[in-house]
Amino acid sequence: MATVDLNDVRKTYPGAREETIKGISCSIADGEFVVMVGPSGCGKSTLLRMVAGLERITAGTVAIDGEVVNDKEPKDRDIAMVFQNYALYPHMTVFKNMAYGLKIAGMSRAEIDRRVKDAARILQLDELLERRPRQLSGGQRQRVAMGRAIVREPRVFLFDEPLSNLDAKLRVQMRVEIKKLQRAIGTTSLYVTHDQVEAMTMADRIIVMNAGVAEQIGAPLEVYENPASLFVAGFIGSPAMNFLKARVDADGAHAVVGGAHKLASPRARDFANRPVVAGIRPEHLALATDVDRSAERAIPVQVELTEALGADSLIHGRIQNSGDEILARLPGVVRLAQGDTIDLAIAPGELHLFDETSGRNIGLADGA
Amino acid sequence: MVENRRWLTVFSHVILLLGVLIVVFPVWVTFVGSTHSLPEIRSAPMSLIPGSSLLENYAEALSTGGRTSGATPVADMLINSTVMALAIAIGKIVISIVSAFAIVYFRFPFRMLFFWMIFVTLMLPVEVRILPTFEVVAGLGLLDTYAGLTIPIIASATATFLFRQFFLTIPDELTEAARIDGAGPIRFFIDIVLPLSRTNIAALFVILFIYGWNQYLWPLLITDDLQTIVVGIRRLLTVGETEVQWNIVMATAILAILPPVVVVLAMQRWFVKGLVDSEK
Numbered sequence: 300m301a302t303v304d305l306n307d308v309r310k311t312y313p314g315a316r317e318e319t320i321k322g323i324s325c326s327i328a329d330g331e332f333v334v335m336v337g338p339s340g341c342g343k344s345t346l347l348r349m350v351a352g353l354e355r356i357t358a359g360t361v362a363i364d365g366e367v368v369n370d371k372e373p374k375d376r377d378i379a380m381v382f383q384n385y386a387l388y389p390h391m392t393v394f395k396n397m398a399y400g401l402k403i404a405g406m407s408r409a410e411i412d413r414r415v416k417d418a419a420r421i422l423q424l425d426e427l428l429e430r431r432p433r434q435l436s437g438g439q440r441q442r443v444a445m446g447r448a449i450v451r452e453p454r455v456f457l458f459d460e461p462l463s464n465l466d467a468k469l470r471v472q473m474r475v476e477i478k479k480l481q482r483a484i485g486t487t488s489l490y491v492t493h494d495q496v497e498a499m500t501m502a503d504r505i506i507v508m509n510a511g512v513a514e515q516i517g518a519p520l521e522v523y524e525n526p527a528s529l530f531v532a533g534f535i536g537s538p539a540m541n542f543l544k545a546r547v548d549a550d551g552a553h554a555v556v557g558g559a560h561k562l563a564s565p566r567a568r569d570f571a572n573r574p575v576v577a578g579i580r581p582e583h584l585a586l587a588t589d590v591d592r593s594a595e596r597a598i599p600v601q602v603e604l605t606e607a608l609g610a611d612s613l614i615h616g617r618i619q620n621s622g623d624e625i626l627a628r629l630p631g632v633v634r635l636a637q638g639d640t641i642d643l644a645i646a647p648g649e650l651h652l653f654d655e656t657s658g659r660n661i662g663l664a665d666g667a
Numbered sequence: 668m669v670e671n672r673r674w675l676t677v678f679s680h681v682i683l684l685l686g687v688l689i690v691v692f693p694v695w696v697t698f699v700g701s702t703h704s705l706p707e708i709r710s711a712p713m714s715l716i717p718g719s720s721l722l723e724n725y726a727e728a729l730s731t732g733g734r735t736s737g738a739t740p741v742a743d744m745l746i747n748s749t750v751m752a753l754a755i756a757i758g759k760i761v762i763s764i765v766s767a768f769a770i771v772y773f774r775f776p777f778r779m780l781f782f783w784m785i786f787v788t789l790m791l792p793v794e795v796r797i798l799p800t801f802e803v804v805a806g807l808g809l810l811d812t813y814a815g816l817t818i819p820i821i822a823s824a825t826a827t828f829l830f831r832q833f834f835l836t837i838p839d840e841l842t843e844a845a846r847i848d849g850a851g852p853i854r855f856f857i858d859i860v861l862p863l864s865r866t867n868i869a870a871l872f873v874i875l876f877i878y879g880w881n882q883y884l885w886p887l888l889i890t891d892d893l894q895t896i897v898v899g900i901r902r903l904l905t906v907g908e909t910e911v912q913w914n915i916v917m918a919t920a921i922l923a924i925l926p927p928v929v930v931v932l933a934m935q936r937w938f939v940k941g942l943v944d945s946e947k
Contacts, residue, residue: 353843374849386840390862399858400848447848 301364301377301454301487303327303350308359310345310511319345321511322359327489327504332481334490336498337508337534343491344459346508350489351380351457363454374403379448380457383464385440387432387447393419394428397446411450418446421480438469445477449484456481458490462497474501495535499523507531529658532578532651538613541625545577545652554652556598557621563595564650565662575661576653581613583649584627591644600625602639607632616641694924700917701725708913720914728918741919744896748880749926751816751895755879756872758821764864767830768856772842782831788824793885801888811891820885826871833867834860869937877927896923 304327310320320342327333335343348354350361352373360367368376379400387396394415401411419425422442432440441461448456461477462470478501481488492498498505499519507514507522507530515527526532532540545554551568553561554577567575587597600616612633616625619640627643635641652661696715700708703718728741769775770782793800800819809815837860845855886895894902900923903916931938 351843351847353846373843373847378847380844380847382840382844384838384840386838386844388841388844388859390859390865399850403849403854447844 302329302362303455303487303489304360304362304365305346305350306360306362308346308349308361309357310342310349310354311357318357319511320349320357323506323508323511323513324359325506325513325516327487330485330487332478332488332490332501332503333506334492334498334502334504335506335508336492336495339493341508342511343493343506343508347457347459347489347491350455351378352376377451377454378457379451379453379455380459381441381444381448381461383460385432385444385464387440387443389432392429392431393424393435393443393446396432396443397450400447400451414450414452415446418449421449421483422446437465438473441465441473442476445480449480454487456486456488458488458492460492461490462492463494470497477501495537499535505535507534509534525660525663526578526651527660527663529576529578529653532653532660536580538581538626538628540578540580540651542653543577543579543618543623543625544574546574547571547652553595554650557618557623559620560598560618561595562598562645562650564652567652567661570652570654570661574655576655578651578653579625579645580649581626581628583646584625584643585629585646586633587642587644592642594647596647597642597644598625600627600641600643602635602637602641604637605633605635614641614643616643697917697920700913701921703914705912705914708917724914724918725922728915728922739894739899739902741896741899741922744894744899744919745922745926747890747893748895748897748923750813751882751886752876752879752926754813754817755820755882756875758817759823759826759875760868760871762821763824763826764830764861764868767827767834768860770827771831771834772852772855785824785827788822789828792823793820797884797888804889810889811893813893815889816886816893816895817879820879820882826875829871830864830867833864837863866937869934873931873934873938876930880927899923 305323305325307322307324308320309318309322311318323346325333335346337343345354349356352368352371356369360369362368363376363378373380388399391399397415397418398411401414406414415428416425419428422445424439424442424446427435427439427443432443435443441464444461458477462473465473474497490497490501498507502519504517505519505522506516509530515522515531517525522531522535526535526540529542533542543556545556547554547564547567547570548561549571551571552564552566554564554567554575555561556577562577564577585591591597599619600614601619602614602616604615606613606615609632611628611630614627614629614633614635616627617623618625625643653659654661696713699715699717700713701724702721703713704720704723707714707718707720730740730742766785770778770785804810804815804819807815809818841859842855845859850858881897882895883897883901886893886898887901890898896919900916900919903919904911
């Protein structure tokens with residue numbers, strides 16, 4: 300059990316001109332499950348490895364339980380890590396794989412035996428203790444890697460994309476298992492993934508990273524509902540948010556999209572008569588009613604293609620008279636033909652405006 | 668070949684049989700020769716069916732050796748050869764696995780320089796540096812000793828290079844997992860690297876044992892009493908005025924072939940495994 304404090308952590312690789320991590324600060328509470336998510340190369344794994352002690356920290360501090368661990372070896376940080384490729388010792392049995400760290404720590408044989416057996420029971424590995432890693436399936440190897448972390452009873456768990464080598468079905472299953480396990484044990488966890496679904500479902504808090512910068516830190520729904528920037532808005536949520544070229548009206552309370560369609564928008568007085576980017580999530584669009592039209596929430600759209608997924612339908616279209624593409628996700632089966640013109644309404648309060656140059660969410664900046 | 672053509676099968680088997688014949692026939696002649704008495708072996712043409720003197724010939728070879736050519740018992744030569752081959756094989760493996768470990772896993776000044784220095788010795792086998800090496804060994808008073816026989820041959824880069832290549836294929840994550848588990852370099856070496864290298868070590872042992880066993884030029888140069896069997900066979904033929912004891916020569920040759928065969932057979936499974944998979 301421990302807190303983890305990152306304080307303006309920076310990383311520059313030797314010989315590299317640019318910083319890989321450009322100053323990230325975050326306080327992780329005891330028992331919290333924090334997911335770092337971002338596209339490949341954003342520095343999320345590097346950050347995790349700096350917490351683990353596998354990478355040197357160029358500047359800033361990492362503290363575990365208030366104690367700065369910058370210069371400590373991984374083994375002295377009391378952490379356990381689960382690797383993407385599991386990193387099981389191929390020549391050792393499952394039991395020995397899990398016991399290895401404890402053996403080095405000089406624990407008594409009886410205690411090792413008890414801890415490994417306990418972990419094996421929790422992870423349903425009892426039957427497999429005498430097997431070698433190569434005789435296990437991907438999911439089982441993943442569980443052994445988890446077991447190796449659990450038996451150490453560390454202060455912090457670190458996960459480096461642990462599910463990305465599993466097939467889709469198993470990934471969903473392991474996702475739930477890891478989350479349940481973490482909740483049961485209550486160990487502070489840092490989890491790296493590029494999969495926003497994993498981030499949304501597992502995290503207590505998400506750190507959305509891009510190019511070495513934490514774009515937003517917050518609870519999953521907070522990040523989803525109030526994305527701080529264009530990048531976060533586009534990265535979190537599937538299918539991705541629609542981005543439309545727009546201009547803020549002279550009154551600062553309307554956005555004009557597609558050249559002519561006026562929509563009620565968050566207040567943006569500072570941006571009156573200036574171009575912005577309007578963001579609308581596909582799932583926040585619906586077939587418009589007269590109420591929507593009169594409330595200035597409707598956009599006329601020409602349908603190009605519909606994809607019926609059963610539970611809902613994806614409508615690909617273009618905004619009338621402009622050619623801007625837009626994607627809507629409507630519940631149930633919607634029967635529309637190519638060329639049909641429909642009015643799509645934006646759910647109240649779900650139109651986001653972003654500054655074109657900085658990418659900031661204008662609504663949030665106004666304190667909305 | 669997935670194609671199943673009858674004549675192709677027959678043809679390829681004929682080729683294979685011919686190959687086997689070419690390899691096996693001389694060995695058979697040697698064996699048959701070692702079972703005949705001296706008069707029998709000298710009658711032309713020599714019978715290709717084993718004679719009756721097998722036990723006497725081998726007993727004589729092992730205990731006294733060729734009477735007409737210095738009479739060094741083959742048993743002594745076998746011991747010398749075994750010691751030399753084992754020392755070379757084990758010495759090379761120990762030195763090269765440790766140096767490869769250093770070069771792959773440690774960051775020390777001039778690391779690449781050292782690597783290239785080791786690598787360059789590949790261009791300097793014993794035959795090339797034989798005169799200066801002899802001078803050094805003679806100066807150290809190591810002529811006609813096991814140390815003089817083996818140390819100059821132990822120093823070489825082949826095995827270091829092979830181990831380095833193998834270590835580079837061990838995933839970094841494994842190293843990192845061991846670091847997080849708290850294993851220091853020595854523990855990592857003993858608990859992780861050595862077991863993973865098992866098959867490579869076995870394969871190298873077989874190759875190096877035979878390499879050591881077959882050393883000819885260097886032992887010929889620096890040994891006198893300390894005869895190895897490969898050199899010994901040659902000496903059996905230099906008899907001056909008396910006649911060559913061909914039956915004893917043949918028995919000695921068979922005895923010289925046996926230990927490498929035993930090593931290959933004993934380690935066959937490991938050897939093949941080491942060449943085809945690296946157990947990861």
